[in-house]
Amino acid sequence: MLIRESVFLLAVLSGSSAFSGDIPFGFSTQVACETVTGRVGFAEGAAILDLGGDISLLHQSISASGAKYETEAGDLVFWIKGDEASLVADGAQQTCQLSQEAFDWTAGGNEPGWRIGVAEGRLEALLDYGETSLDVDVPEARLFDGALWYEGLELSLFLRPTLCHDDMTGMPYPESVTLKRGEQVLHGCGGAPLALLSGSDWRIEEIAGQGVIDASDVTLTVSPEGQVSGQAGCNRYTGGVELTGEGLTFGPLASTRMMCPETLMVQEARYFEVLFTVDRFDIDETGALVLYSLDEVVITARR
Structure with a gap:
């Protein structure tokens, strides 16, 4: 993971022109295609598509309607129109459905304990075993080093779609999260464990x-x-x-x-x-x- 000077990363899913209303945080948008399922996270002008653990970085390209994302080589295209999408991979096209039913997102870590929750465009953080609380608007996501990133006024987060285990319970989670506040750097897990099973x-x-x-x-x-x-x-x-x-x-x-x-x-x-x-x-x-x-x-x- 790259860290450049004091800039750390906050991975949060924010608004995308492909959707209306509240947008899920992180990789909470579920993707169900004809032969494969997974999830997608959006940033300004880009998307990260995780299909069964095969993760691709896609950049937004010009389209007459909807939002079209593709790899630099053009061998993978993900085109979103409303709550439906089409996936073109290896020359074959299939229809996909998008689900944003469970868009509330949580993350947390231990020693010292911290928890973050995102819902309805707000980010609430409990830090230092709950002694410190923050409530801020969810900023717009950007891409950095193949991951979603945000930087806020009081804290920053970095979210990557890689398997993470809670270091106390051992529970697996679909996302690895790093939080920075001032000089303090904390590590933890995010997303819903059920997403790994479903x-x-x-x-x-x-x-x-x-x-x-x-x-x-x-x-x-x-x-x-x-x-x-x-x-x-x-x-x-x-x-x-x-x-x-x-x-x-x-x-x-x-x-x-x-x-x-x-x-x-x-x-x-x-x-x-x-x-x-x-x-x-x-x-x-x-x-x-x-x-x-x-x-x-x-x-x-x-x-």
């Missing part, structure tokens, strides 16, 4: 240390609203997801009642059994979803 299907590769049966279809999909669904190998299932600052749990679940070959039924029963024991999750260095029970890996999945 989106396209996770395809289960291992259940309780055993690989899934060849050609069997075991999937897990988490919605931004906190619901889980998928295919358990034979039957489909739906249910709830609870994600707190301490961990992750699934259930209660409901499933269809089809009968399949015994091997699939045994695998399905094992899948449901371990899914109910899950107490936390992580994303490993390869991008795989790892579900734990009492610090033991019980399910591994990949998009």
Whole structure:
């Protein structure tokens, strides 16, 4: 990360001509295309597009309508019109939907404890374990070193779309955040952990240390609203997801009642059994979803 003299960075999503009304902070704008999902963050004249961990820096180009962003090489184009967009990659075009439902944004860190919340165009900060509070307008985002940046009058923040773990709870977050106030520099995490889980299907590769049966279809999909669904190998299932600052749990679940070959039924029963024991999750260095029970890996999945 580059630091130039006293200029530090504040990553906050501010107004973009592509949208009307309140704009989500950071990378809270969800992108759901035909074959890939992710998120996007905007700055003046540019955007950072994160599709399944593949991060691209796009610059705004001239268009007759909407807001058009593309790479310098022109091999990736993201064109926004209202709450819809089109994505052109490798010569293929697909339609995308944008969602700004959960635009409230939070970030925080420890030692000393600090928290930042952004909603309705205002940024509220609690610093020094809550002893210091700030309430300011969200400034306009700029780009610096491939990240979104702001600099305010009293504090600055730098936001990068990289996996971050809370250093007390271990909870994974989708954004790494650095805060500077005067000579004090603090580090922490931002965004919603649920954003790491939601989106396209996770395809289960291992259940309780055993690989899934060849050609069997075991999937897990988490919605931004906190619901889980998928295919358990034979039957489909739906249910709830609870994600707190301490961990992750699934259930209660409901499933269809089809009968399949015994091997699939045994695998399905094992899948449901371990899914109910899950107490936390992580994303490993390869991008795989790892579900734990009492610090033991019980399910591994990949998009």
